[in-house]
Every structure is written in structure tokens, then in C-alpha cells.
Amino acid sequence: QKEVEQNSGPLSVPEGAIASLNCTYSDRGSQSFFWYRQYSGKSPELIMFIYSNGDKEDGRFTAQLNKASQYVSLLIRDSQPSDSATYLCARSGGYQKVTFGTGTKLQVIP
């Protein structure tokens, strides 16, 4: 079982809709998680991190962490075509080492 698992997609949503991206992890001791966005041919950029159960909101983005069920999600409200990218879920390990999922490709259809 991979440490961090994501559905590769693509996930297609119409413009203006809510995009829901999910990630599961295997290590129950995991404390913190990151969401990165990666445009095609570009490097990953950090958009959210979450380290406690519940929701964390930042603009149109909401990260949700459920440690009991071992999943992390990212909601993008009012999706825009510019949100079309691959979203990487990452788990923070010891010594600042981060384990990444393989990413979910999001397509926002105008």
C-alpha cells in the first residue's frame, strides 16, 4: 500500500462548480499534510497545508483532514479554467521529509 494515494483522474468539473479532490494515507501517525498545485511543465507550488482535524479555509480553497478515516481532501469552490492542473497531496514525515501522492489531474470545463 502506498503511503499517500490519489486517484489520477482526470476529474472534470464545469466552471463555477465545486471540485473535490481526495487523498488517503496509510500511516496513522501522520500529523500534517500539504496540497500542491502543478501546472503542466511547471514545478509544484504549495497552496494549502493542514495539521489538525477539521477544515481549513483559504479563499476558494478548503482543506479537510480526517485522521480517524485517514483521508485528506481539497475543495475548490467556484472552479475556474485557471484551476486546471494536477493537485498533489503530500504527507509530512520526520526530518522535514515529505511523501507525495502521484497527483490528481483536474480539468475545469468553461
Place this chain on the structure above:
Amino acid sequence: DAGITQSPRYKITETGRQVTLMCHQTWSHSYMFWYRQDLGHGLRLIYYSAAADITDKGEVPDGYVVSRSKTENFPLTLESATRSQTSVYFCASSERTGQSLEYEQYFGPGTRLTVT
């Protein structure tokens, strides 16, 4: 604010040759990382460094060598390149976030390496 840079951005080399990928950051971040990104595997950690002269292996270190004599530089060397090392290589540096004990990682633009 240059941030983190990588050179070269594109490289084609032949099997068996030695090649060095350069990474430079201007933030004085203590931690630096090298990842490779391949379809179906995502980002995998090759090596990381906690400070100058302190390095450690990641998930896929075989065939790679790193050094860190200065805080701002973290070169990655492929001693004898193989076709399986064809990949996109990302360097990253990290610093603690203002809200927790966690470290945010900032990525360079990447180097696309092809081994023929």
C-alpha cells in the same frame, strides 16, 4: 528575489556519462532536497540535506551523489548515467511556516534530463 534556480533546464546526455545538475537558492534555507518526477510514480525523494555538509539518502538514491559545501548550493551528480535516470529533476528548499512546526517546501523550475 531570485529564489531557487536550477541549471541546466534541459540536458541530453549519453549512457555512461557523468552529469551534474545544479541547484542554487537565495533564501538561506537550511533544508534542501532533490526529487525526480516520473509518470506513474509522482515525486520521489533522491537525497536531502539539513545543512551544509549534512546530507542523507531519500527513497531512490542509487546512482546519485550529492554534496553541500555551501548553504545555498546543492548539486546532484549522476556518476554514470543510465536510461532509467531519464526524468524531470526538481530541487526544493524548505523553511518553517509561520503557523506550525511544519516546513514548507519551495521548488525550483526543474531540469528535464534525457539519457540516450
